[in-house]
Amino acid sequence: MQLITPSFHHPLHGVEQTRQLEHALAQTLPAHTLMQRAGLTVARLALAITPHAQRIWIACGPGNNGGDGLEAAWHLQQWGKHCVVTWLGDAGHAPADSAAAHQKLTEAGVLIQTKAPSGHFDLCIDALLGIGTSPREPQGPMADWIRLINAQGGPVLSVDLPSGLHADTGQTTRLSVQASHTLSLLTLKPGLFTAQGRDTAGAIWFDALGAETHTLGTVKPLARLNARPLVHTRQHASHKGSYGDVAVIGGAAGMTGAALLAASAALHAGAGRVFVGLLDDDALKVDAQQPELMFRSFRSLDLSSMTLVCGCGGGPVIQTVLHKVLTSQSPVVIDADALNEIAKDSTLQATLSARRGQKLATVLTPHPLEAARLLAISTHQIQGDRLAAAQAMAQRFGCTVVLKGSGTVIACPEQTPVINITGNARLASAGTGDVLAGMVGAQLAAGHTAFDAACRAVYQHGHLADTWSPELALTAKQLANGGPSCG
Numbered sequence: 001m002q003l004i005t006p007s008f009h010h011p012l013h014g015v016e017q018t019r020q021l022e023h024a025l026a027q028t029l030p031a032h033t034l035m036q037r038a039g040l041t042v043a044r045l046a047l048a049i050t051p052h053a054q055r056i057w058i059a060c061g062p063g064n065n066g067g068d069g070l071e072a073a074w075h076l077q078q079w080g081k082h083c084v085v086t087w088l089g090d091a092g093h094a095p096a097d098s099a100a101a102h103q104k105l106t107e108a109g110v111l112i113q114t115k116a117p118s119g120h121f122d123l124c125i126d127a128l129l130g131i132g133t134s135p136r137e138p139q140g141p142m143a144d145w146i147r148l149i150n151a152q153g154g155p156v157l158s159v160d161l162p163s164g165l166h167a168d169t170g171q172t173t174r175l176s177v178q179a180s181h182t183l184s185l186l187t188l189k190p191g192l193f194t195a196q197g198r199d200t201a202g203a204i205w206f207d208a209l210g211a212e213t214h215t216l217g218t219v220k221p222l223a224r225l226n227a228r229p230l231v232h233t234r235q236h237a238s239h240k241g242s243y244g245d246v247a248v249i250g251g252a253a254g255m256t257g258a259a260l261l262a263a264s265a266a267l268h269a270g271a272g273r274v275f276v277g278l279l280d281d282d283a284l285k286v287d288a289q290q291p292e293l294m295f296r297s298f299r300s301l302d303l304s305s306m307t308l309v310c311g312c313g314g315g316p317v318i319q320t321v322l323h324k325v326l327t328s329q330s331p332v333v334i335d336a337d338a339l340n341e342i343a344k345d346s347t348l349q350a351t352l353s354a355r356r357g358q359k360l361a362t363v364l365t366p367h368p369l370e371a372a373r374l375l376a377i378s379t380h381q382i383q384g385d386r387l388a389a390a391q392a393m394a395q396r397f398g399c400t401v402v403l404k405g406s407g408t409v410i411a412c413p414e415q416t417p418v419i420n421i422t423g424n425a426r427l428a429s430a431g432t433g434d435v436l437a438g439m440v441g442a443q444l445a446a447g448h449t450a451f452d453a454a455c456r457a458v459y460q461h462g463h464l465a466d467t468w469s470p471e472l473a474l475t476a477k478q479l480a481n482g483g484p485s486c487g
Contacts, residue, residue, distance in 0.1 A: 001041055001207040004188070006422045006463065007228045010206070011221035013187035014168040015131045020219050022186055025211050034209055035064065035097040038185050039071020041207045042159055045183050046076060046123060050155050053122035055082045057152075059145045061128035061163070062089040067098030068159050068185070069127025070112075074105045084117045085110055088128070088142060116144050123157065124149045126177045130160035131167045131189070138164060138175050150178050158182045161189060162200045168222065169385045170195030170407065178202075185209055190223045193419045194386050194407025223387055226410070226420040229456040240272035244445025245306035248438065249298060249321060250314040250337070251278040258313025258336065258434045263293050265438030265480040266309065269457070271445050277301050279317050303328040309441040311338025312434040319345070326351045331361035331444040335437040339366050343373035349397070356398025356413075361450040364393065365402040365437050387417055400450040402440070404433060408458050412451045420455075423462025431476025436461045438480065 002008070013021065026034050046056065058073045060066035066089055073083045091102050105112065126149055128142055138146055146163060149156055156179045161167055164176020170191040182201040184192060186209050191197045193204075246266040251259030256278055267274045267290070277298040278284075285295050298321055310325045311318055314337040322341055325332060326348065334342065334352075342348045355362050364374075372379045374393055382389045383405075390403040390411035400412040411417040439461055443453035464482050468474045 001045060001183070001205055004204040004206055004421070006459075006466065008225060009227040010188050010225050011217075012190040012193070012223040012225065012419065013219065014190060014222045017219045017221065018131060018167070018187045018189070021211065021215065024218070025186070025209070025215060032097050032100050035067050035071055035101060037209045038068040038159075039101065040075055041185070041209070042068060042072035042125065042157070042183055043075035043079070045181070045205060046072065046125060046157055047079070049157065049181055050123045053081065055084070055119070055121050056123045056125065057084045057086070057117055057121040058125040059128055059149060060085065060087040060089065061130075061132070061142065062094065063130070063132050064095055064098055065127050065130030065132060065159055067095065067101045068130075069125055070098065070101035070105050072125060072127070072159075073110060074101070074108055077105075077108060077110050083110060084113070084121070086113045086115070086117060086145065088114070114141075116141070116148050121152055121154065123155050124152055126156060126158040126163050126179060128177070129163035133161065133164055133166050133173070135166070135173065137173050143175055146175055146177055155180045156202075158201065160185050161192065165191055165197060165200050167191045169387070170197035171384055172196045172200055176200060181205065183207065186211060188225070190387060190419060193225065193421050194405070194409060195383060198406050198421070221416060223409070223417045223419050226418045226422070226455050226459050229459055243270055243272035244447065245273045245275065246271040246438070246441045246445050247275040247277055247301050247303070247306045247308050248312060248441070249277045249279070249301075249308060249310045249325065250312040250318060251276070251280060251283060252313060252315035252317045253280040253282070255313030255315055256280055256283045258431065260287065260293070261431045261434040261476050261480050262309050262312040262335075262438035262441070264290055264477070265435040266442040266445075267292055268481055269439045269442035269460070271442040275301060275306065279314060279321070303330055305330070307331045307333070307441050307445040309333045309335065309437050311335040312437055314338055316341070322348055323351060326355065329358070329360060331450065333363045333365060333437050333440045333444065335365045335433065336370075339364060339370045340373060343370070353396070353398050361444055361453075362399035363402060363440050363444070363450050363454050364397065364399055365404065365433065365440065366393070367404045367433060371403055387419075391417055400454050402436070402454050402458060404436070408462070410451065410454045410458060415451050418455055420458045420462060422459050423465050426465045426468060426474040427462070429474070429476060432479055435476050435480045
């Protein structure tokens with residue numbers, strides 16, 4: 001059993017894949033073994049997170065998730081804890097493993113209740129739904145129990161998933177358990193790490209229940225966790241040309257700040273040289289605070305020799321340069337207003353898609369509203385299944401897509417999508433998206449593939465927020481200036 005941290009790299013399996021693996025593993029083990037293992041590891045984690053807890057409520061649903069809770073209750077009772085067990089199942093119709101766990105607990109003299117308990121508990125264990133969560137709102141006693149769990153105000157340990165959280169999408173029903181800890185069993189589920197998952201699950205723990213890595217590898221995962229990128233030491237015999245040129249194209253009248261943020265981020269993330277092609281002819285020609293940035297008119301930029309970051313603060317005028325940017329042979333990052341202009345223009349969409357056939361590196365960095373415009377659907381639909389939305393954009397436009405948000409998703413046609421788990425709400429401020437675009441540009445200029453450049457930049461972008469002093473607000477300028485160098 002281990003706590004999931006940003007350095008943890010692991011495949012993410014959805015409901016269908018998890019059930020396939022569960023069935024395959026169960027065939028190799030004596031009856032009830034998997035549930036017994038699950039119950040034991042739940043009980044052990046309960047002791048680890050609340051070692052002095054005496055009164056524990058284990059709320060069990062009618063399926064196998066509830067059976068895991070019954071098994072955990074048996075162990076906790078044996079270890080001297082006062083367990084209040086409620087169960088929504090029926091011993092005569094329960095799954096075989098759950099029925100066996102119920103019988104064992106009954107034989108141990110534990111009273112199993114069917115009504116909500118009273119009083120305060122040192123720990124609540126949510127074993128109601130797990131991967132059995134559906135889009136339907138919990139009703140009846142289950143809904144009452146969820147409300148009571150949330151009202152306790154103390155530690156809550158959810159078994160596999162917080163009840164009400166969908167394993168594949170990270171969407172929650174209106175009524176769902178708010179866990180302080182979640183123990184994911186056998187597989188890690190993508191819904192724990194994107195959309196509402198990160199706010200609902202609390203600290204996430206994982207136990208493979210004895211499944212070997214090669215066993216988990218027999219079923220293709222829905223996604224993977226983003227891995228901490230390797231940091232390469234720069235060679236002494238290198239020079240600025242070794243790390244590539246980045247040109248930031250944007251900054252229309254009144255919005256030059258966005259382009260400067262992207263340029264600053266590219267500079268501090270390790271680009272050898274950074275050019276700024278502002279689309280406001282009356283804008284500044286030098287930044288005294290960052291004299292390393294080289295200002296050029298868009299017309300004078302040699303687009304064939306640099307990585308292009310296009311759209312930051314571009315406004316509608318960005319449309320006048322997009323065709324030239326998209327038909328260049330250079331790596332391109334498309335952000336902000338450039339995405340909105342592409343969404344409105346079928347010719348630009350076709351030009352964007354044609355880059356795939358030329359094997360040209362292209363990264364789109366939309367937030368959910370920009371993604372909705374690109375796919376001509378609602379933001380609600382984008383957020384309803386972020387993995388599917390990112391993959392749909394990647395397939396449609398033939399490029400790498402960074403769908404920003406809680407649990408940013410990185411997808412491209414040739415790769416298993418990645419969910420990033422660095423970052424926090426400090427990034428919810430103006431300009432941080434421009435910073436990310438510049439960081440992706442620096443990674444592309446350093447020679448990484450589009451997918452790898454996106455994964456590396458997204459990880460580092462979130463990591464900066466995670467390691468920022470909690471006493472200080474994080475502005476986009478500070479974020480841009482804190483970008484780590486890369487090789």
